[in-house]
Structures are given as C-alpha cells and as structure tokens.
Amino acid sequence: MIPKVEAYHKRKLSDKFFCVYLDATYIPLRRETFEREAVYIAIGIKPNGHKEVIDYCIAPSENIEVWTELLQNMKSRGLKQVELFLSDGVVGMKTALMQTYPKAHFQRCLVHVMRNICAKVRVEDREAIMNDFKQVHQQSNKQEGITVLHSFYSKWQKAYGHVIQNVKDIETDLLVFYNYPKQIRSSIYSTNMIESFNNVVKRKAKPKAEFPNERSLDTFIGIQAMSYNDRYFKRIHKGFGQVQDTLESYFE
Structure with missing residues (x-):
C-alpha cells in the first residue's frame, strides 16, 4: 500500500x-x-x-x-x-x-464555539446556554441569526462577560453560512x-x-x-x- x-x-x-x-x-x-x-x-x-x-x-x-x-x-x-x-x-x-x-x-x-462556551460556564447553566446558542444556526436568514446572537449576548453578558466578549470578537466568522442556499446550510455551519x-x-x-x-x-x-x-x-x-x-x- x-x-x-x-x-x-x-x-x-x-x-x-x-x-x-x-x-x-x-x-x-x-x-x-x-x-x-x-x-x-x-x-x-x-x-x-x-x-x-x-x-x-x-x-x-x-x-x-x-x-x-x-x-x-x-x-x-x-x-x-x-x-x-x-x-x-x-x-x-x-x-x-x-x-x-x-x-x-x-x-x-459553531459546534466548537458552543463547546468552548460550555467549558467556561457553570455546570448548572450549560444546558440553558447551549440551547440558546443553538438557535443561532436555526434561523431562516442572516438578519434573524444576528438578532438571536445579539439576544444571546444580552441574556448572558452579566453572568459571563468574558465569555460573551470572546464570542463577539469572532462574530464576523459565525454567520457566514447564511450567505449560501438554505439547502446546504446544515452542512456548512460546523x-x-x-x-x-x-x-x-x-x-x-x-x-x-x-x-x-x-x-x-x-x-x-x-x-x-x-x-x-x-x-x-x-x-x-x-x-x-x-x-x-x-x-x-x-x-x-
């Protein structure tokens, strides 16, 4: 071989x-x-x-x-x-x-981003924060994705300011998959x-x-x-x- x-x-x-x-x-x-x-x-x-x-x-x-x-x-x-x-x-x-x-x-x-977030938050918050972040890739268009992401920031900023700042720093790389046809988005967000x-x-x-x-x-x-x-x-x-x-x- x-x-x-x-x-x-x-x-x-x-x-x-x-x-x-x-x-x-x-x-x-x-x-x-x-x-x-x-x-x-x-x-x-x-x-x-x-x-x-x-x-x-x-x-x-x-x-x-x-x-x-x-x-x-x-x-x-x-x-x-x-x-x-x-x-x-x-x-x-x-x-x-x-x-x-x-x-x-x-x-x-986005799956790696979610894992990184979960590793840095309290165990009791992991399920809730994971469910909220999952909504980011389940919207029908990019603008809705942005709205959900910003709501995610607002909800968790007070408890996990440093974690949220890390996500904000890479925001431009998180929603690029929305620029492509919806038929393939499930294959290209992770x-x-x-x-x-x-x-x-x-x-x-x-x-x-x-x-x-x-x-x-x-x-x-x-x-x-x-x-x-x-x-x-x-x-x-x-x-x-x-x-x-x-x-x-x-x-x-």
Whole structure:
C-alpha cells in the first residue's frame, strides 16, 4: 500500500471545491517516547456535491505553520479556488487562508464555539446556554441569526462577560453560512462532517494501541482516505444536488 499512499499524496487535485473542512485529530504514535500525534485532515465538497479527503499530513502537534504548508501544497497540486473554508479556532488560521486563498470565505465551526462556551460556564447553566446558542444556526436568514446572537449576548453578558466578549470578537466568522442556499446550510455551519471521518479513523486505529513509526500511521490514514473517496466518489452530499447550478456560479 505504501506506493499507493505516496501516489495519493502527489495526485493532481480538482481545480475547485465549494467548501473545504479543516480539522486535526490525534492518533497514538511511537517516536522517541509514546506520544499522540496530530493528523491534519482536509475534506472538500465540490460544487457538484461530490466529496473527498483532499489530503492529510502528520506532525507532533497542531500549529498554523503545518496548516499553511498543507494549504500551499494543495494549491500547488491544482486546487486553485475554494469558496468557503470551515475550521475550529486555530490561532492564525484566517491569516493562513487569506495568504493562500485570498478570495475564499471563512466559517468558524459553531459546534466548537458552543463547546468552548460550555467549558467556561457553570455546570448548572450549560444546558440553558447551549440551547440558546443553538438557535443561532436555526434561523431562516442572516438578519434573524444576528438578532438571536445579539439576544444571546444580552441574556448572558452579566453572568459571563468574558465569555460573551470572546464570542463577539469572532462574530464576523459565525454567520457566514447564511450567505449560501438554505439547502446546504446544515452542512456548512460546523465541521461535523470531517469529525465523522475522524471518528472512523480513531475507531479503526484503537485496536492497534499505537503505531510503531510515522510511515505506518501515514499508510493507515491513507488507506482510510482512499476508501472514503472510493465510497463517496459518485454520491452527492445532502442538499448539494438541489443547488448545483447556484454553487457553480460562485466560480464564474
């Protein structure tokens, strides 16, 4: 499988993806000592609704330098245009995206934002604050989303001023998904799609306990990525088939 995985990493990429999800997951790998290594993963959906694992790489920890290198590698292999990137709150991600794909837009994963909020509030408030924040992505248009978000600020500002300020600081990245057709919004307000792939990888890696070296881990991830791409080669992701012409128009 090693030559196939090497060819996978070098293959020419499609010139455009409507959206690209970026996320890192951690897998046990033995180097000098037993460590959990970061696997950086990019999964994209094309304007026609077909999705694929674009590429991945392995590093000791998650940092923006490695993400930048992965993005530049994707561009050099033919991926010239991306309309929308989605990721969690990695420091420097927006800057890296602007340098590599200056015309692309950026959506912060609302599920990650909600988790961060819940981690910083009292246990007895978590369910209520989570239910309130969920309303942000369940509105019919962007203006309603803004109204709900600002009501969320007002309700919780007094109890959790610092938490609310953190959300206000990233507000411009929270409601970008409303700029796109409602048929696909449920797929583009979070990185849940890529996390489902990560969960499959982790589940299949669990019986191995740890990988003896980076090549073995790289080969294992490559097999999962190629299997995923084969499985979804001609499937259209939910909602995308209904708005294919609209999504194509973003690249004209």
